[in-house]
Amino acid sequence: MTEVTPIAHNQNRNQSQRQRKFHRRSRNGCSTCKAKHIRCDERRPLCTYCLRHGGGCGYPEGDAGSNATEAGRGSGSEDGSREPHEPTEPCLHLVDATPNDPFLGTSYDVPHRSRSLFQLFTNTRVLYTTRVERNANSFIVHKALSHPGFLHAALLMTALHWAWSTGDVERFRVPYLYHKLQAIRFVTDQLRNPDEAVHDGTIAAVSSLALVENALGSIDAVSSHLQGLAKIKELQDEERRPVKMGLLQRMIMMAAKSVSSRPVWDILDISRTDFIHQSVIISLLRVALRPIYSLGILGSSYNSKRPLSDVLARKAPHPRASGSNVLAPLRSVDGSRAGFMACYFYLYVIMREGTVDPFILNWFIEQLLADVCRTETPMQKGQYSPSLWFWSVMFGACATMAAKTSDDLERGQMKVFRDAYLDKINLVSQVLGIKNWESAKSILGLFAWEDDFDGEMELKILWEEAVREGGGRRPKWYSAENVDYQNAGNCW
Numbered sequence: 001m002t003e004v005t006p007i008a009h010n011q012n013r014n015q016s017q018r019q020r021k022f023h024r025r026s027r028n029g030c031s032t033c034k035a036k037h038i039r040c041d042e043r044r045p046l047c048t049y050c051l052r053h054g055g056g057c058g059y060p061e062g063d064a065g066s067n068a069t070e071a072g073r074g075s076g077s078e079d080g081s082r083e084p085h086e087p088t089e090p091c092l093h094l095v096d097a098t099p100n101d102p103f104l105g106t107s108y109d110v111p112h113r114s115r116s117l118f119q120l121f122t123n124t125r126v127l128y129t130t131r132v133e134r135n136a137n138s139f140i141v142h143k144a145l146s147h148p149g150f151l152h153a154a155l156l157m158t159a160l161h162w163a164w165s166t167g168d169v170e171r172f173r174v175p176y177l178y179h180k181l182q183a184i185r186f187v188t189d190q191l192r193n194p195d196e197a198v199h200d201g202t203i204a205a206v207s208s209l210a211l212v213e214n215a216l217g218s219i220d221a222v223s224s225h226l227q228g229l230a231k232i233k234e235l236q237d238e239e240r241r242p243v244k245m246g247l248l249q250r251m252i253m254m255a256a257k258s259v260s261s262r263p264v265w266d267i268l269d270i271s272r273t274d275f276i277h278q279s280v281i282i283s284l285l286r287v288a289l290r291p292i293y294s295l296g297i298l299g300s301s302y303n304s305k306r307p308l309s310d311v312l313a314r315k316a317p318h319p320r321a322s323g324s325n326v327l328a329p330l331r332s333v334d335g336s337r338a339g340f341m342a343c344y345f346y347l348y349v350i351m352r353e354g355t356v357d358p359f360i361l362n363w364f365i366e367q368l369l370a371d372v373c374r375t376e377t378p379m380q381k382g383q384y385s386p387s388l389w390f391w392s393v394m395f396g397a398c399a400t401m402a403a404k405t406s407d408d409l410e411r412g413q414m415k416v417f418r419d420a421y422l423d424k425i426n427l428v429s430q431v432l433g434i435k436n437w438e439s440a441k442s443i444l445g446l447f448a449w450e451d452d453f454d455g456e457m458e459l460k461i462l463w464e465e466a467v468r469e470g471g472g473r474r475p476k477w478y479s480a481e482n483v484d485y486q487n488a489g490n491c492w
Contacts, residue, residue: 030058032057057174121155131165138413153208156179163336215340222292246348246354248401254448254453287342295345297315353404354402390428390440391448396421422469425467
């Protein structure tokens, strides 16, 4: 029997410790993970590594797709731990040094596949399903380059609006998933620092997450993001958590309460608007009759002894496990837009403030105004309810007054919106023969109105301004100086 010396025993033990641990090889992993020699979890359309780091995540498809990623299989070392691969272009740390690079000189490290989405955002707006050229000097483009929260929000919203316009959810699936994850990580990081958490860019990021998820029907995710917004509001000072809500929020609360008290047959009549409808009307019906959260609970949160985020957590739907790589097929455009707008009602009631940052508000007003323009001619021909149209333009005018503008670009854009709505109020007042505020109020009551509404005087002043200034003048919507919205008005 051979005796093993202590020295030989120690050498054998050290040799066994130096042996590499066995790992199952990922034979079908993506090209990015193979190039970096890391294990791929093979999730589709993006593996976890590429989702987190912005990689291209190319998968071979059959024999034809196994060129670069499979070319060196079997030519590496015996244990297969290393395989030669052609170099893969990294998607992060990509610097485009051309003079037109919008990110040159900024701290943003934007993946290559996100750049075409950003280009679409800077050049195009989607009004309902129609693509319209964006003003090159739009304030929301400047804001998107000023803060990561605004940038993630802009790209998420653009991906959603592209799907509305084309029905194509595949083209921007990868950048959508990437910026969705990055926005979540960004908001989570910001919440660790109260000073950063209350920034309007952080609010824009969490708001956009809720908006796109509700547009896609992911209710569990929406409730989570609304809870995040509630936590941010709890970190703000008293000035940004007023006891009395702004006019837009009070209008939302009043409408939801009024609609929910209507007889069922009235609601059915409201929802039957021939072949067209305004998503804002359907959205109000949705939040009044099938809310994610009761607007009454959200609106009374200031007087509650418990933080609103705790209240929402207790009432939130039970979370269901879902893959972060899933982008649901787009529902009908009308259904998706109704979900998009309905989420705004929850967001603004939670915010409470009379004026809010115009970045997220801008996307809301654009869609409201798109519906107004789309239904204007049918309204004049008697094919769409003039009373519903009157209510929607009064509501839209309230939204234009809710912007907290900080520079000339923002003020100019909101003035264009406001002037357009004043023209529409004047137009429908003439169609309906409204001569005084009492008549206007009775028309509003055909859809949603309460006699004790504490915003009545503000709405009266708004209506009187529209009718007084509208007498005998050419509508500003079609004036030469507003080329941007003249084109939009001619889309339908």
